[in-house]
Amino acid sequence: MFTKQQELLLDNFADKSDHLFALGIISTDSFTGEIGEYVVCKHFNLKKSNRVTQAVDGVSTTGERFQVKSKVISKSYFSFNAKSLEHSLFDTLAVVYFDRLYNPLKIVIVPSCKSNNGEFKITSATISTFEQIDGTDIKINAKAKSAINEFAVAYNSLEEAGIIRSRRIVGDIGEFYACSKLNLKQSENRNEKGIDARHDNGLTFEIKTRRVYESGRRISETRRLNNLVGKTADYLIVVALDRSFKCAGMWIIPMQNLTNPKSANLKVVNTTEGTLNIVPSKIPSLQTGESFKTFNLRKRVLTNPVNSTFITKTTRTKKETTKRRPKRAIISEEISIEPTHTFIGNNDSSLGSGGCFTWTIVIILLLLLIGYLSN
DNA sequence: ATCATTTTGTAGGAGTAACC
DNA sequence: GGTTACTCCTACAAAATGAT
Numbered sequence: 001m002f003t004k005q006q007e008l009l010l011d012n013f014a015d016k017s018d019h020l021f022a023l024g025i026i027s028t029d030s031f032t033g034e035i036g037e038y039v040v041c042k043h044f045n046l047k048k049s050n051r052v053t054q055a056v057d058g059v060s061t062t063g064e065r066f067q068v069k070s071k072v073i074s075k076s077y078f079s080f081n082a083k084s085l086e087h088s089l090f091d092t093l094a095v096v097y098f099d100r101l102y103n104p105l106k107i108v109i110v111p112s113c114k115s116n117n118g119e120f121k122i123t124s125a126t127i128s129t130f131e132q133i134d135g136t137d138i139k140i141n142a143k144a145k146s147a148i149n150e151f152a153v154a155y156n157s158l159e160e161a162g163i164i165r166s167r168r169i170v171g172d173i174g175e176f177y178a179c180s181k182l183n184l185k186q187s188e189n190r191n192e193k194g195i196d197a198r199h200d201n202g203l204t205f206e207i208k209t210r211r212v213y214e215s216g217r218r219i220s221e222t223r224r225l226n227n228l229v230g231k232t233a234d235y236l237i238v239v240a241l242d243r244s245f246k247c248a249g250m251w252i253i254p255m256q257n258l259t260n261p262k263s264a265n266l267k268v269v270n271t272t273e274g275t276l277n278i279v280p281s282k283i284p285s286l287q288t289g290e291s292f293k294t295f296n297l298r299k300r301v302l303t304n305p306v307n308s309t310f311i312t313k314t315t316r317t318k319k320e321t322t323k324r325r326p327k328r329a330i331i332s333e334e335i336s337i338e339p340t341h342t343f344i345g346n347n348d349s350s351l352g353s354g355g356c357f358t359w360t361i362v363i364i365l366l367l368l369l370i371g372y373l374s375n
Numbered sequence: 376a377t378c379a380t381t382t383t384g385t386a387g388g389a390g391t392a393a394c395c
Numbered sequence: 396g397g398t399t400a401c402t403c404c405t406a407c408a409a410a411a412t413g414a415t
Binding site: 034 | 396401402403404
Binding site for chain 2: 121
């Protein structure tokens with residue numbers, strides 16, 4: 001789905017990201033925050049906290065507890081605000097600003113006692129009241145600095161190539177794969193609750209992506225798909241990526257069939273009823289399963305009365321679509337199964353799933369069309 | 376005074392790990 | 396499996412400022 005050039009950029013990003021990991025600068029894909037913690041800890045000679053330590057990111061030799069916040073800025077807007085930090089748990093807030101190459105531009109120091117009950121505000125109007133360390137005075141060793149810069153270049157090239165549109169690279173790439181594979185439109189508003197993409201047929205999709213590969217980054221084997229509660233999309237699409245961000249599996253699951261949306265294990269693709277596979281699995285723990293064909297066929301599977309949970313969704317979509325489509329058009333479109341994913345429902349159909357049904361339907365419709373044309 | 380632009384504030388989203 | 400801890404980003408709304 002990506003061009004060769006784009007794949008090279010992704011490979012390069014994976015390499016540069018692993019290099020930062022090897023140098024102990026990052027340990028996850030939340031790279032902005034981790035680079036910031038690294039820079040502040042080095043500058044103030046802090047002992048870096050373990051990853052899940054509440055409020056404190058580093059402690060100085062004298063016991064001063066630092067919380068670090070990081071921000072990449074494109075213009076000189078040195079702003080920061082936080083509503084409710086646990087200000088009693090740390091002594092000093094250090095906000096570090098980076099340019100797009102992750103060169104530190106400034107560190108702003110705010111004593112936690114200066115917060116208004118946990119509310120911190122740095123704006124152009126208030127910044128002069130805080131201690132500031134200029135970028136030229138921030139010391140980072142040359143090796144780390146060049147690794148960070150190279151990482152930034154690799155990241156920026158992904159953005160410039162249109163591969164990603166945010167610093168949440170894993171989710172971004174997953175959405176890209178899912179949308180191009182299923183011909184979906186990404187939600188323009190990235191904040192739209194519960195829906196990442198739509199199809200022309202009216203169906204809605206939530207896309208969850210996980211990068212699944214052997215690495216020292218993860219201690220736990222368990223992978224989760226969190227926070228699917230209340231998601232109103234018709235389908236969940238699960239995308240697995242390999243180390244180089246190549247698609248290593250994709251599945252489509254009726255959202256209603258998820259039994260534990262609060263904290264679903266990634267292995268729901270193996271166990272959830274109605275799951276169909278879009279891209280075969282390259283991950284041993286995730287089974288490929290029955291393959292997804294098109295939305296046409298998918299709809300016929302869904303209208304099977306055996307699984308009543310699908311019926312309400314199917315009915316709604318069917319109504320919308322049939323209103324728009326004259327009957328003759330339906331026949332001609334249904335023949336061309338591959339290029340269009342437009343849903344043409346037959347709600348009375350009790351056909352089950354499977355390839356032979358597909359071909360039966362296609363042949364019948366072909367015969368109907370030939371008959372129609374010869375008249 | 377009104378409209379346009381810039382800046383700040385907020386809500387909602389992403390991913391992962393630890394603890395129970 | 397559920398919850399809560401950590402992380403940052405983005406788009407939009409609202410407010411502030413500038414231009415006519």
